[in-house]
Amino acid sequence: MDEHALINLANWESRVPIHAASRDYGLDRYLADPRHLSGFVAHDAPHLGDLTGLRVVHPQCHIGTDTLSLARLGGEVTGVDFSPSALEVARDLAERAGPPVRYVEAAVDDIPEALPETFDLVYTGVGALNWLPSVARWARIMAGLLAPGGRLFLREGHPILGALDEERDDDLLVVTYPYFETPQPNEWVTEVSYTDGDGRIASPVTREWAHGLAETVQAVLDAGLTLTRLEEHTELEWQFLDWMVQTSDGRWALPDGRERLPLMFSLEAVKPG
Incomplete structure (x- = not known):
C-alpha cells in the first residue's frame, strides 16, 4: 500500500471500536433478529x-x-476489506448471528491477487469510491470480479454532495471542493466519526478523492460492462447538512422550496457473456 492508503488504513483501524459499539451500526440487532438487514x-x-x-x-x-x-x-x-480489526468484528458477527460469510483481507488494488475468482454480483455500498484515487482502476477490478452475465451494483453519495461546503452557517449550497477526479487527494482531519457516541479517532487524518458522475459511468463502460440502470436520488441515509429535514421513512432531504440537487446515485451494469 502507498502512503495515502496507509494513512487511511490507520484511520479505519481507529474507527472500528467506535463503530462496533455504536447504535448506528447496531450489531446487537443482527443478533436479536435473524431477519434484520442494514x-x-x-x-x-x-x-x-x-x-x-x-x-x-x-x-x-x-x-x-x-x-x-x-x-x-x-x-x-x-466480504473484502483492508482493515484487520474490521474483519475481526465482521467474522465474529457472522459467526454469532449467521448466516455464514467468508472474509478476505485485501485493499481494492490487491483484490485480483487475493481473490482470483469470479462472482455473480459485485455490491459496492455507500462511502467507497472516495477512498480510491482512480475510479477507472476500480472499475477494471470490479469488472474482473464478475463472471459473464454477472452484475455490478453501486450506490454512492453523489459527487456534487462531496463538492459542497458542509460547514457554512448561512444555509447556502456552495461548491467549494473538487467535483472531478484530481491527481492529489483532499486531506481531512476529523477526530469524530459519523456514528453516534463520543469516541475519538486516534488517527484522525484521511486522504480522499472526488470522482465525477460521468467519470464513474465512463469508467464502468470502459471496463467492458453494459450499463443497465443509472439513477440520481434526492434523499440520503444521513443528515449531511444541519438544515436537512427528515422524510417519512427516516431518510434526509433538502427542505421543500430549496434548490433540488441529487444527493446520491445508483447504477447497475452487466458483464456481457
Missing part, C-alpha cells in the same frame, strides 16, 4: 432481488453489517 441493503433490496444461490462479493465491507445483510438475502457472500 438500512442500506434494505433500501437496495428491491433492486438486488432474491440472491439465493448467487455468488456475491462485497469490497470495502468494513465491519460486515451490509455483507451479512446480503447473505440474509440468500447470497453466498464474500
Whole structure:
C-alpha cells in the first residue's frame, strides 16, 4: 500500500471500536433478529432481488453489517476489506448471528491477487469510491470480479454532495471542493466519526478523492460492462447538512422550496457473456 492508503488504513483501524459499539451500526440487532438487514441493503433490496444461490462479493465491507445483510438475502457472500480489526468484528458477527460469510483481507488494488475468482454480483455500498484515487482502476477490478452475465451494483453519495461546503452557517449550497477526479487527494482531519457516541479517532487524518458522475459511468463502460440502470436520488441515509429535514421513512432531504440537487446515485451494469 502507498502512503495515502496507509494513512487511511490507520484511520479505519481507529474507527472500528467506535463503530462496533455504536447504535448506528447496531450489531446487537443482527443478533436479536435473524431477519434484520442494514438500512442500506434494505433500501437496495428491491433492486438486488432474491440472491439465493448467487455468488456475491462485497469490497470495502468494513465491519460486515451490509455483507451479512446480503447473505440474509440468500447470497453466498464474500466480504473484502483492508482493515484487520474490521474483519475481526465482521467474522465474529457472522459467526454469532449467521448466516455464514467468508472474509478476505485485501485493499481494492490487491483484490485480483487475493481473490482470483469470479462472482455473480459485485455490491459496492455507500462511502467507497472516495477512498480510491482512480475510479477507472476500480472499475477494471470490479469488472474482473464478475463472471459473464454477472452484475455490478453501486450506490454512492453523489459527487456534487462531496463538492459542497458542509460547514457554512448561512444555509447556502456552495461548491467549494473538487467535483472531478484530481491527481492529489483532499486531506481531512476529523477526530469524530459519523456514528453516534463520543469516541475519538486516534488517527484522525484521511486522504480522499472526488470522482465525477460521468467519470464513474465512463469508467464502468470502459471496463467492458453494459450499463443497465443509472439513477440520481434526492434523499440520503444521513443528515449531511444541519438544515436537512427528515422524510417519512427516516431518510434526509433538502427542505421543500430549496434548490433540488441529487444527493446520491445508483447504477447497475452487466458483464456481457
